[in-house]
Amino acid sequence: MKTDQRTSLRDGVFFSFITASLKGISQVILIDHAISGLLILIAITIGSYYLGIIALLSAFIGTLVGMWGGADKQSIDQGLLGYNSVLTGMALVLFLDGSSRWMIALVGAALAAVFTATMIHFMKRKEIPILTFPYIILTWFILLSSYKLKGIKLSAELAPQNLAHWELDIAGEINLLEGIFNGIGQVFFLDNAISGIIIYIAVFLAGKKLGFYAIIGNIVAILIAYFLGGEHSLIVLGLYGYNAILTIIAVSAVFSTERSRYTLLSGIIAACLTVPIAAGLSTFLLPYGLPVLTMPFVLCTWLFLGARKIMPNL
Template sequence: RDLFGVYFQGAYESSQKSGTANALVKFWRSVRGTMPWLPGWIEGRMPLPDLFLFVELCLRGVGQVFFQNNPLSGLLILIGLFVQSTRVATHGVIAVASGNLLAIFLRFEKGLILSGLFGYNSVLVGLALATFDAPEKHGGWYAPIPIMSVVFASFSSVLFVFMGKILVPYKSPPLTLPFNVATLVFLAASAQMARVDTGPVLVPTLPDYSSDGVDVTITARAFFAGTVRGIGQVYLANGIVPGLLIWAGIAVCSRISALAAFVGSAIGAAAALAVGVDSALVEQGMYGFNPSLTVTAMLMFYAPGPWSGVLGALAGITTVFGQQALATVLAPFGLPFMTLPFCVIALPFIILQGTTNVVIPVPLATMTIPEDHLKRVNTLKEGFGFLMGAIESTRKMRPSLVRKGPSNTQNRISSALLNVDIDDGGKDDRETSAFGCPCGQRREEEEQEGSVPDMDLFDALDEDSSGRLELHDFIACLRSSGYDADTEGLHFAAVVFSQLDLDGNGTLERCEFRAFCIVTRALRTIRHRIARFVDFVDADCNGTLDFEEIDSALDYLGEEPLSEDDHLSLARVMGMPDDADGFDDVELINFVTVAKIKALVAEHRALKD
């Protein structure tokens, strides 16, 4: 029953079901990624849920500076900011709350609010205004700055919507442009504020093109410290401990993003040293934070892969030159470049999506973490490999076997076995050995190959000790095991049984039965892989795949949608009318599963012949 029960799990086991795992593994899985379960948990378990939900979305906003939509990431980052400076961090908290409150009061898009997207520019505004106001870490409070943090953090939320609408045709968010614009507006306007005592962030100077007295030597320890500080400098924190806490916060959500942040900072530091930048600036992380953001963005907006890595490295190096150019342009005004270099360089690299097929862009609506993007791409590629192989095979069918009307699932499975050929790229040496064995192989050899449980089962089913197992005896055994009501499952098992009758004599001998057992064990994995593809493509989770969902998944991969001929071929092989809009998930899984089995059997029959 345990072995052959897979034929009766009807549909399939959803790929969303998790297997057994210990408590620590389950906890880690629950806190990584975007933690979508947390708002519901807060609403059902916490007192004052609205307050805690507001705190949760504010923490998401803190993490979103590094594209990490995770409140635990935001909390770790915020702790790092308080370690760096309680005064600056407090201004950041005031600012992120202000930006989110304005978004809520103006009823901006709820999904954006809950994802923290109205918080990340706001928190940077508060951090920047407090950092540029005074050098003290835990003192130096000045009343106008919290007020200005509220005003300009709110302004950054308005800018986020404004710039977002402009960039909609280009499928790109405004990144940290709202923060840069809002902060620069305040810093420039402060020169005209008699009641607000501020000065230039930098001493205004004209560009100096001489390179005299620049020390470009640096130790490995200082380089590593500069790389870590570069991650922290994104939040205007230049301490080692804050930098490590911020990096840990990123890693909680996504290890790929954490790696990208570190590599990006290191690339920026190395590129700056290569062109002759003062090593003291590199050690302080001043040439790491913009490239860190850029590389992280490349692996967020494009599915991780070799070419997205190359694109990220190129963008990171270019960001260093962009930073130097902007520093030169802004120096006469005494204004900082902040994260403008990241925005100026990253945006062109993001907007080029769709013009090349060597990288796969991630749609904004489906963006979570790079690990999810990579898994989704691999699953879709594998699934479409199955699907397109099945479609191609229908074009080779004899016309008389292509049905043009609806049919039951049993006939569809039988037709698939008769007519579909798709390549199998995952042969297993053990399966080859089992399929290729001669029927007269001795019991001793079977014992050496570890197949005694299968042979014991064969002996139990072979009641007359004829050395052959007939189909009706096998089906009778399944019925007696409690599967008598599942006619579809019985037929499915019968079809696979018949396909393993390699000599076509209507029975399974010992080695054929052993091959049958191997295929049956592999069936669970095969079905799971196909089911995982179906889970991703069936966007509305209604148990039916329509062609619009399939085309949307192809678009995700940067591929052309299915042609009308493909629609027709797939509808016919599934036994659907020519004008069908889609088909049942279970039928697709059964069709491709049996087709894979048939391909494997056909291959080994060829070897045997």
């Protein structure tokens, strides 16, 4: 009898751990849904098997650090200690080079969980979500440290560029459908249409409203980027869409207020705003060779959620 109880307990702990880890993946898109997390993991693996491996390992690490650190069970079970770890691990494997990048990525994933816990503590009184801010700051600093630390090697894709010789390239056609699928895929650094479709399915599985909002946010971002004269190649790759998707889901659904009739409109405006902010931030970071990541999403979401404290109709 005691053996059966111990086995049942171990099985329950293991199942809870796997579920929390999968939710850590789904929480990247602000979704608390283990099956959606599994579908997203499949989508990542289809796009890139090594990104799929690091995403899963990073989710495990973030969850384990939360458990080992004694975080409250609800936060762990909802994947709130894992999503920044997932993004940090994926970004570092993608943007670093050399044999040590996997070790650096896994250590970065562990640090992201600690940073997340710290930010949750400091932001709790403000009642503003930390979103992906820990992942952004941690990734930027690790990438920048490559200029001073020989053991950390930056990928050649992130070479600093001189703004004095920068030229805007708006050549090429825009495939709206391709841009829509790539937009949601770029949340996880993917530009694979099949992966994008699977991620949309994962979002719709968590809620039809979330899925429709994701499509709306992506479309308005593509249109704004096009009419403002953005680079066509970047639009098609979804690099103007992924921040808009996250922003409209956050502003109009996850952190929305039921008192306002203008919640969707606020989310659309916020999603549109991510386009010029992404363009400006990208220009600002060019001399440092840093990617924009999800900072436009964080800034626009904080802007609207903060404004709601004074103007609740937003």
